[in-house]
Amino acid sequence: MKKHIANIISISRIIAASTLFIFSEITSGFLAIYIYCGFSDLIDGPIARKLGTVSIFGAKMDTMGDVLTYLSLAKILIIQNLIPFWFYIVEGIAFVGFLVSAIISKKKHGKFYFVHSRFGKIMGASMFILPLAIQLINERIYIGIICAISNIAAGESVYIQLKSKNAHSDVVSLKKIED
Numbered sequence: 001m002k003k004h005i006a007n008i009i010s011i012s013r014i015i016a017a018s019t020l021f022i023f024s025e026i027t028s029g030f031l032a033i034y035i036y037c038g039f040s041d042l043i044d045g046p047i048a049r050k051l052g053t054v055s056i057f058g059a060k061m062d063t064m065g066d067v068l069t070y071l072s073l074a075k076i077l078i079i080q081n082l083i084p085f086w087f088y089i090v091e092g093i094a095f096v097g098f099l100v101s102a103i104i105s106k107k108k109h110g111k112f113y114f115v116h117s118r119f120g121k122i123m124g125a126s127m128f129i130l131p132l133a134i135q136l137i138n139e140r141i142y143i144g145i146i147c148a149i150s151n152i153a154a155g156e157s158v159y160i161q162l163k164s165k166n167a168h169s170d171v172v173s174l175k176k177i178e179d
Helices: 002-022 028-051 056-079 085-109 118-128 130-136 139-163 174-178
Strands: none
Touching (some): 002 028, 002 056, 028 056, 056 130
16 A cells, blocks of 8 residues: 555546536635645655655656646636637647657657656646636736746756656656766
8 A cells, every 4th residue: 555655646636636627617616626636746756756656657647637637727717718818829839849758758768758857847836826826916927937937848858858868757857867
């Protein structure tokens, strides 16, 4: 059981994130589940590293939880027309960058995976606070920042995949691939 705790946390986030799709607006119920998704995302990786149970499967579960969480948020933002259309186009470009990164990993290492990098973590944090931030500051400035961070993270991911000699799913920085 102990060796599977990080994966159990990731799977619980997938289930919780899936329930977010029933909401059509940002309510206290949505935020409670959304915050759980964010908290579980913060702890699953460090737990896996501490227990020595980091795996490609775990990284894929983590990514799936992230994608479901953010897709459920995007659904609400679209329904309520809270974010301008260009945001989705720019984020789509970043997504293509991440997809290219995973395709590079498949070609080079025989494994289709997404890199978990420093800018990826910054992107995740900035996306996570989006529903709160757009209520507190100018949403166009904030989403512009998110778009920049997302595209830097996608570029970093592609660069890591191109430069790495071995498969790396949990690369904290570009320097780590050189070690």
